Amino acid sequence: MTKRTFEDFTPGLVIENGPRLVTREEIVAFAAEFDPQPMHLDEEAARASILGGLAASGWHTCCLMMRMACDGFVLNSSSMGAPGVDEVKWLKPLRPGTNITLQTTVLDTRASNSRPEMGFVKIRMDVLDDDREPVMTLTTSMIMGRRAEAAAP
């Protein structure tokens, strides 16, 4: 498959990747390393928390999203990375045993004025659960290489 470049990310394009099962073991292992709050480690403590039961760290959801995006379309594109992320919202608890789907929607694109070889692709990324309800949503801008012919002066 040809690598996707800036020109392929047209506003309105929706890319779907997954599903991917999220296990209790990986939720607890991630939390133990990066976010050892009791609500991400222990079922009983989690029941007493605002999560109402064991759920993944929101940062874990971000990381799972990134991996699904890499496997789904980022690695097979001219992506150069992203300077940051806007508005990460953790909308509902991500429970063990959930099959998550990543839905990426292209919101807007803009060619770089100063760097003709690249452009910016603004996307919304929604992580959906088995009921296709969003557990997380975020927006970010990917820096994306343009096709050689488009970048030529």
Next chain:
Amino acid sequence: MTKRTFEDFTPGLVIENGPRLVTREEIVAFAAEFDPQPMHLDEEAARASILGGLAASGWHTCCLMMRMACDGFVLNSSSMGAPGVDEVKWLKPLRPGTNITLQTTVLDTRASNSRPEMGFVKIRMDVLDDDREPVMTLTTSMIMGRRAEAAAP
């Protein structure tokens, strides 16, 4: 040490945690699991990328920040979590061998109108390198329990 509650997070308060060494091994291991873009995995590929050399995934920086925050003050507070994050900015590459410091600044606080037992603590979190230059900055609002006496009707 007494647990910090909502009342202890006054605007202007600065909490510093660290330093913590970030190794090449953990940068590559994290990338292999969650963000396998060549610029986070391979020195040569990274040199050809906009990072100009091997650097941690931005998500790895977020995860390291969260762990430092947990160890530094979150676990010893009445924090109930956070509904999301605003404006994550990856400002410069996080290189292997860097000793990072987390600087948390309280920007604003607001007692909940509907839930007298909690309030919101808006913070900025800056991850600084050895030169105390920020490699990442973000803002978020923690949901924080209030002291029993403050929450009483």
